[in-house]
Amino acid sequence: MEYNTNRLKLVIPEYGRNIHKMIDYAIQIKNRKKRNRCAWGIIKLMTSSIHPKFQKSIPYFQHKLWNQLFIMSKYQLDIDTPFPKPNTKEPYRISFCRKVVYPKYLTNFRYYGKIIRNMIDAAIRCKDTQKKEGLFYAIANTMKKNYLRWNKNMVEDDVIFNDLKELSKGKICLMKNTDPLLQCSHIMRYRKKEKY
Known part of the structure; x- marks a missing residue:
């Protein structure tokens, strides 16, 4: 049995381990067309996990999803995207919530x-x-x-x-x-x- 403590740490845990595994699989695909189709499928899954009300309220929503896809792949995913790829020299920063300090x-x-x-x-x-x-x-x-x-x-x-x-x-x-x-x-x- 494989425990989460023994597994690699997730880059963006909100998407879950399955999305991360799909991205790892997409990196290994050699055919570029298949890799692009796989990436679009992953983006659709990422979109479906977010409530539609929030999709409209977040500016540049699709662009953020593509950036997060590249971040989760650790910039190893080579695909054609509708948006410019994030700069690997200046990593895209994800703003995580600070830990709540209880009084x-x-x-x-x-x-x-x-x-x-x-x-x-x-x-x-x-x-x-x-x-x-x-x-x-x-x-x-x-x-x-x-x-x-x-x-x-x-x-x-x-x-x-x-x-x-x-x-x-x-x-x-x-x-x-x-x-x-x-x-x-x-x-x-x-x-x-x-x-x-």
């Missing part, structure tokens, strides 16, 4: 979201102590709702308080002997009403 806040406590983190920062900056305490409990209740959306199991207030303490880097510490948070059953019942 650090997504690594732990993803289910709370970024807005909760912004709310915690705003509550810590608040000057009025009574208002600050109310914000802390509002944030804790919102965290409990978010937790229950993510995980349908019941959650104790201590878990939310510890998560809040960790998210605020120890600046917010709510004790269990103070006011309890909303009951899980109340939050779940409210969610069921929203669905219907």
Whole structure:
């Protein structure tokens, strides 16, 4: 069995391994007419793999396909084309998407979201102590709702308080002997009403 890790790396992976194999086959054809027909067939296949809506929106669409055909053949394909061949000295650059860098806040406590983190920062900056305490409990209740959306199991207030303490880097510490948070059953019942 042949695994992809043992195979050659694809030049343009979007077209798949079969298109690359067809191009390699076309390079080996000795008769120029057959090679040209094979190249046109490959271009038709490449065109069929792209949605027609995007074919019209991309300027010079056919020209790009022919350039990509030459790139995938590593400029070894000798055929007659309707467009000028790309310059081999200055390789045609394919703009690939950069790898998406995920923010650090997504690594732990993803289910709370970024807005909760912004709310915690705003509550810590608040000057009025009574208002600050109310914000802390509002944030804790919102965290409990978010937790229950993510995980349908019941959650104790201590878990939310510890998560809040960790998210605020120890600046917010709510004790269990103070006011309890909303009951899980109340939050779940409210969610069921929203669905219907």
